Amino acid sequence: MADGFVLEIPEQVGLAVATERKPQAGTQAWPAGTRIVSADSHMLESDLWVDRYPAHLKDQAPRMVFKDGGWDLSIGERSMTPPALAVALCNALECYPGLTDLSARIADLDIEGVEKELIFPQRLFGLMMFGEIENKEHVFGAYNEHIGQVCAQSNGRCYPVMIPSYWDPEAAADSVARCAELGARCLMVPIKPGKFADGRTIQYNHPRMDPLWAAIERSGLPLAFHIGEAIPTAEPGAVGISVLTQMQGFRQNWAQLTFGGVFDRFPGLSVVFVEAGLARIPGMLHDADMIYNSFPTMVSPKLAHPPSWYWRAHCYATFMTDPVGLEMLHRIGPETVMWSSDYPHQESTFGYTRSAIEAVFKAVPVADAQKILGLTALNLFRMDA
Helix, strand or coil: CCCCCCCCCHHHCCCCCHHHCCCCCCCCCCCCCCCCEEEEEECCCCCCCHHHCCHHHHHHCEEEEEECCEEEEEECCEECCCHHHHHHHHHHHHCCHHHCCHHHHHHHHHHHCCCEEEEECCCHHHHHHCCCCCCHHHHHHHHHHHHHHHHHCCCCCEEEEECCCCCCHHHHHHHHHHHHHCCCCEEECCCCCCECCCCCECCCCCHHHHHHHHHHHHHCCCEEEECCCCCCCCCCCHHHHHHHHHCCCCHHHHHHHHHCCHHHHCCCCCEEEECCCCCCHHHHHHHHHHHHHHCCCCCCCCCCCCCCHHHHHHEEEEECCCHHHHHCHHHCCHHHEEECCCCCCCCCCCCCHHHHHHHHHHHCCHHHHHHHHHHHHHHHCCCCC
């Protein structure tokens, strides 16, 4: 067996950290009609909370402060960023100009040929991990206002993802409406949502969540789940273990929505599973159909369709590079797939984006590649509206 990587894009091998990369300039034109959209990119939050918090709660607001060589995110006296981790994040990606400076970011997009981006958070995932944090309404409400304002300054290049009141589904109608008013093009809820105020664990397949699904369905906005809610431990191999296990997929979330009958109750709901790739999906769909077929008297509620049907009717997945997944595209449907750069994360295509795009054109027919690389995202996230 060869002692080498199985990565199939030469420029992908031996990459420097994101802060040391350069955008990849173009050498050839893509087929006519091609539009390139990243369905998953990131911006670093600023110290955005304290000025948006009510006066009597300002001492409880998260603070994002650059100190001792890294960005420290804290609530009260509790830092969520160990100093060594903050420095490592700064050196690897968080101190790259494009993560905070809109003009620097757009300059990189222009070089790499990316027309538009859907913007997910950076450190907000850390606040989601602390599922019992107080003042969720203000934590996520302030972020939604901030990212809406930042993206509005991009002249149609960046579009915001916002967080509705998943912890309080009874308030979902107002929360989702507020996100739409602020310019949201997609909504996001955590993979692991924590608990309700009454101490019960939030389960997405419980009828208590139906007001949230109803509000999202009425809005016409897609819903996203995004990996990134796991903190590496200090044990050997922590980063590799953490990232690899997160990228194995969203089986629990998809199963809750499918087997729990959420898609049957809310047929207009669209859900995007972000950054876990494509290769995992065919096996998941096969296993779901096998389970439903094998336990006809035990799986409840009775679904209107086989579980795999709901993938093409309701679901999408994003990837950066995934040669195995593209080989199995016929099993999941090219219309359910969206490319992303993940700019400017360590695992992003930043520095070889054009090579990653060319790999899609080489793997699938042009019409399918153009859907994957931009046309589906433009339509789903209403980026031309």
